[in-house]
Amino acid sequence: MIKLPDYHIHTPFCGHAGGEMEEYVLAARGMGLPEMGFADHLPLFHIEDPTLAMAHSDLPLYIDKVHELQEAHADYPVRLGIEADYISSHLGELAETLALYEFDYVYGSVHFIGGWGIDQSRFKFEFERRDINEVYESYFGLVMAAARTGLFDVMTHLDVVKKYGHRPTVDMKPLFNEVASTLAKSNVAIELNASGLSRPVGEIYPSLEILEIMHAHGVPITFGSDAHKPSQVGREFDKLLKLALSAGYTDYVGFAGRERIPRPLPASVD
Ligand SMILES: [Zn+2]
Ligand SMILES: [Zn+2]
Numbered sequence: 001m002i003k004l005p006d007y008h009i010h011t012p013f014c015g016h017a018g019g020e021m022e023e024y025v026l027a028a029r030g031m032g033l034p035e036m037g038f039a040d041h042l043p044l045f046h047i048e049d050p051t052l053a054m055a056h057s058d059l060p061l062y063i064d065k066v067h068e069l070q071e072a073h074a075d076y077p078v079r080l081g082i083e084a085d086y087i088s089s090h091l092g093e094l095a096e097t098l099a100l101y102e103f104d105y106v107y108g109s110v111h112f113i114g115g116w117g118i119d120q121s122r123f124k125f126e127f128e129r130r131d132i133n134e135v136y137e138s139y140f141g142l143v144m145a146a147a148r149t150g151l152f153d154v155m156t157h158l159d160v161v162k163k164y165g166h167r168p169t170v171d172m173k174p175l176f177n178e179v180a181s182t183l184a185k186s187n188v189a190i191e192l193n194a195s196g197l198s199r200p201v202g203e204i205y206p207s208l209e210i211l212e213i214m215h216a217h218g219v220p221i222t223f224g225s226d227a228h229k230p231s232q233v234g235r236e237f238d239k240l241l242k243l244a245l246s247a248g249y250t251d252y253v254g255f256a257g258r259e260r261i262p263r264p265l266p267a268s269v270d
Helices: 021-031 056-072 088-099 132-148 173-185 194-198 208-216 237-246
Strands: 006-009 036-041 078-085 105-109 189-193 221-224 251-256 259-264
Touching (some): 056 078, 132 173, 189 237, 208 237
Parallel strands (some): 006 221, 221 251
16 A cells, blocks of 8 residues: 555535545545545535535534544544635635635645536536636636636646646647646645546546656645545555656645645555
8 A cells, every 4th residue: 555645635615525434534544544634525606515524614624534534543644634626706805714724734625617516527517518628717817817816735636627638739738837837836736636536537637648748847745545434545556656756746735724844755556
């Protein structure tokens, strides 16, 4: 087993994950992961959909439950994270909500281009109606805008726009370089996310191409399974580590109280 923290773990509060929260902690401990962190979906401000994110009334319950598990597992680091959507029209509410709690880290995600939920299969048809290169431009434009807000510590599933296998038809290197330099300047890390391996695209988020560019710009990395079931904790971490090493990374970061804790990567997957 690969000794890396899994920082991207969901809970039943979001309406589309199973198991009990403690089962995720026990799974991480059982696998020998050095620590774990919950990063469930923060309530959305622009729409109400109980299948996408926790309800506003559930946020304090989520926080309490993580604190409870931290006490119950005092000898094991259980981090309090959150996955928050970047929605440009609701940044004030987002900032106010994030300021209410002492998170160890805040993951930022772009799941929406305007009103279009790009990673929802029910809206997949929209990819056929749009120019794919423009979709990539818009998507990564939002990622950069998110990074510049200073509200997020880590951008998660950085190239989730590829989820259903839609690929740009032009060279995106200039755009990826711009994204990397924006993340570096904004002090935002990225996550190696295993969930893409089980999606139609069948790849880690982000691709090796993007990860090499991130490494060249000095953007730090974290690791996440994006578990929505206890059995998914730590999934495919050998592949995540392999990708990180092949992109040239020798370190990753942990977080506590929204401060980065740099750590060396294991030198090999064995
Ligand atoms: Zn989810
Ligand atoms: Zn997400």
